[in-house]
Amino acid sequence: MITLKKDFFSAIKDRRSIYGISNEKIVSDERIIEIVELAVKHAPSALNSQSGRIVILFGENHTKLWDITTKTLRKIVPVEKFGPTQDKMDSFSRGYATILFFEDQSVIDTLQKNYELYKDNFPIWSQQSSGMLQFIIWTALELEGFGASLQHYNPLIDEEVKAEWDIPSTWQLVAQMPFGKVTAMPPEKSFQPVEERIKIVY
Numbered sequence: 685m686i687t688l689k690k691d692f693f694s695a696i697k698d699r700r701s702i703y704g705i706s707n708e709k710i711v712s713d714e715r716i717i718e719i720v721e722l723a724v725k726h727a728p729s730a731l732n733s734q735s736g737r738i739v740i741l742f743g744e745n746h747t748k749l750w751d752i753t754t755k756t757l758r759k760i761v762p763v764e765k766f767g768p769t770q771d772k773m774d775s776f777s778r779g780y781a782t783i784l785f786f787e788d789q790s791v792i793d794t795l796q797k798n799y800e801l802y803k804d805n806f807p808i809w810s811q812q813s814s815g816m817l818q819f820i821i822w823t824a825l826e827l828e829g830f831g832a833s834l835q836h837y838n839p840l841i842d843e844e845v846k847a848e849w850d851i852p853s854t855w856q857l858v859a860q861m862p863f864g865k866v867t868a869m870p871p872e873k874s875f876q877p878v879e880e881r882i883k884i885v886y
Contacts, residue, residue, distance in 0.1 A: 702831025704868025705779040727817040730809035737786035750777040779864030786855040832863035
């Protein structure tokens with residue numbers, strides 16, 4: 685059973701995009717897997733379709749992902765402008781592990797066939813479901829003391845990722861989440877007035 689180190693709303697407030705991370709171990713891999721399994725099992729999805737798929741890359745496989753991404757980006761980013769890109773890739777690679785988020789398109793296709801009236805909505809709902817799964821895992825990692833960020837180098841790296849880790853062809857890569865022990869906090873976050881973003885009707 686997963687036990688919480690702080691309350692839910694504190695975790696929401698403390699969750700940030702953290703780029704300063706290291707590969708120092710702070711909880712067991714089994715704990716990380718437990719968190720991901722719980723999130724995948726209980727994350728909301730359209731018609732309980734459960735289309736979310738996850739790959740967790742530890743150790744050399746984590747590093748390999750960012751090597752692949754770096755090599756891919758070198759093909760499209762001019763050499764003279766590659767410095768900041770390399771710095772970002774290095775920051776991800778220094779982390780402890782990476783979670784890959786996928787959506788199984790075979791599930792979406794089946795829903796579209798079975799519920800033709802809503803067929804245009806299922807890809808949208810799939811992305812919404814993935815976003816909720818990402819948020820659950822991101823917040824849970826923060827609860828454990830990890831810093832994480834959400835990256836989107838798909839579809840540039842999709843084919844090589846699928847080949848490298850034998851990913852089913854129907855799994856569509858949605859996002860990548862490198863995480864690790866926090867080594868540098870981001871600057872203070874600014875907020876738009878909440879009153880301008882919420883309408884309350886009685």
